[in-house]
Amino acid sequence: MNSRIIWKLGVLAVCVSPLSAQEFADDERRGRDRGSIYEQAMGRYFEDLDRRRVKVPFEKGHRSTLLEYAPVVEKARASTAKVYKGDEVRALGTVVAKEGLIVTKASEIGDDEELAVELLGKDKMVAELVEVNEENDLALLWVHDFDLTPITWAPGSSLPVGKMVAAVGTLNMPLAVGAVSLPIRNLSEASKGFLGVSMRPADEGTGLLVTEVLRNSGAEKAEIEPGDVILAVDGNAMETSPDLINTIAQAEPGDVVLLQILREGEEMMVEVTLGDKDSGSGFQMPQHEMMDNTARMGGLMSRNRSGYRAAIQTDMQIRPNHCGGAMVNLDGEAVGLNIARASRVKSYAIPSEVVLEWLGDPDELVADVLEKRVANAQAARKAAEEVLERAIATESDVTRVLEELKQRREEARQRVEVVPAEVIQPASAGVDEVEGEPSEPVTLEDEEMPDA
Numbered sequence: 309m310n311s312r313i314i315w316k317l318g319v320l321a322v323c324v325s326p327l328s329a330q331e332f333a334d335d336e337r338r339g340r341d342r343g344s345i346y347e348q349a350m351g352r353y354f355e356d357l358d359r360r361r362v363k364v365p366f367e368k369g370h371r372s373t374l375l376e377y378a379p380v381v382e383k384a385r386a387s388t389a390k391v392y393k394g395d396e397v398r399a400l401g402t403v404v405a406k407e408g409l410i411v412t413k414a415s416e417i418g419d420d421e422e423l424a425v426e427l428l429g430k431d432k433m434v435a436e437l438v439e440v441n442e443e444n445d446l447a448l449l450w451v452h453d454f455d456l457t458p459i460t461w462a463p464g465s466s467l468p469v470g471k472m473v474a475a476v477g478t479l480n481m482p483l484a485v486g487a488v489s490l491p492i493r494n495l496s497e498a499s500k501g502f503l504g505v506s507m508r509p510a511d512e513g514t515g516l517l518v519t520e521v522l523r524n525s526g527a528e529k530a531e532i533e534p535g536d537v538i539l540a541v542d543g544n545a546m547e548t549s550p551d552l553i554n555t556i557a558q559a560e561p562g563d564v565v566l567l568q569i570l571r572e573g574e575e576m577m578v579e580v581t582l583g584d585k586d587s588g589s590g591f592q593m594p595q596h597e598m599m600d601n602t603a604r605m606g607g608l609m610s611r612n613r614s615g616y617r618a619a620i621q622t623d624m625q626i627r628p629n630h631c632g633g634a635m636v637n638l639d640g641e642a643v644g645l646n647i648a649r650a651s652r653v654k655s656y657a658i659p660s661e662v663v664l665e666w667l668g669d670p671d672e673l674v675a676d677v678l679e680k681r682v683a684n685a686q687a688a689r690k691a692a693e694e695v696l697e698r699a700i701a702t703e704s705d706v707t708r709v710l711e712e713l714k715q716r717r718e719e720a721r722q723r724v725e726v727v728p729a730e731v732i733q734p735a736s737a738g739v740d741e742v743e744g745e746p747s748e749p750v751t752l753e754d755e756e757m758p759d760a
Contacts, residue, residue: 400633412632414447415612464643464659486624501559501582613648
């Protein structure tokens with residue numbers, strides 16, 4: 309597919325499935341990388357196109373094919389939960405202990421706010437985040453239910469290429485079926501330093517000619533330009549591409565290296581702060597994903613899809629919110645946990661052995677989690693009792709003051725009712741009395757009228 313066709317498809321994808329600025333702002337706030345707008349738009353376009361396409365019966369993703377594998381996932385369905393963040397299903401979870409322990413994909417659920425899970429035949433339950441394993445992007449949740457059905461495990465590290473597997477969900481059939489594509493892989497490239505240039509041997513003399521500077525990379529931020537010749541790094545001469553690759557790989561993201569470069573006949577020294585291949589800032593696909601560039605344009609991919617020290621690669625087409633669910637063999641046993649959709653034809657799963665190594669002894673894990681929950685409950689109860697005591701004391705004091713006020717008001721009312729009659733002014737107060745005899749009324753005739 310030439311670049312002009314890809315560009316037109318990209319424009320069409322943006323028109324068909326636009327991504328709002330608020331959506332990306334929310335992802336930025338959560339610190340969760342979705343990749344470039346172009347890449348995600350293309351993913352949405354092809355995903356929508358795939359949904360509209362009439363699937364051929366018995367094609368791998370056709371309902372008829374998935375129903376054929378229904379018995380494979382029947383038992384594991386009871387051990388699979390939907391994991392909610394608020395009202396949105398963010399991932400799947402796999403029950404690892406009947407006492408309420410569930411493992412899911414950490415980067416999909418974020419923090420421990422508004423977490424809940426829903427299992428078959430059970431109401432939605434509030435979930436508590438217990439622990440996060442950053443290396444494998446796993447999170448351990450606990451729910452207040454002591455009658456869950458734990459998953460049945462089987463070895464996954466030794467699965468041969470071509471072995472059939474299925475992705476478990478809560479439906480009565482697999483979410484996807486496929487085969488193991490590659491043996492166990494180490495995808496933990498993120499710990500290596502990353503300069504962000506493409507290069508080739510210089511046409512004249514020694515050094516490496518920069519042919520491309522990747523967007524938002526450390527090289528771009530240090531103003532390295534195409535046409536520059538890298539002569540040395542930290543004083544070590546760079547004669548071949550492996551020289552530069554190996555030197556940078558020995559450093560870590562955030563390290564500062566000193567480049568000696570030749571630009572238009574002048575030598576200069578430039579400090580570069582190294583990035584990493586899949587950091588959220590200046591995202592650059594790791595090498596194992598860059599090799600499958602066209603395949604990436606086939607559906608939405610997981611935000612975190614690299615950095616695992618051990619992963620099983622399959623060709624199952626799972627969705628990002630299917631991660632955290634079990635990947636089972638044809639006997640219905642979990643050989644791993646689906647952890648990332650990396651491209652149209654590539655998904656990763658964490659082998660069962662890695663998951664179990666992290667969880668440790670099941671009984672000790674349950675005891676440790678429940679002891680902490682008891683301690684938390686006791687602390688919460690003590691705090692509640694202290695609040696209750698203060699509330700009771702406040703109620704008692706206020707009630708006492710109100711009673712005193714009521715008593716004072718009653719006493720005041722009674723004093724008003726018993727005031728003596730003699731203190732009240734008589735109604736005949738205007739009539740003069742002399743020695744007990746009433747005075748005669750004065751008439752006009754008794755008064756001498758003045759002359760006119």
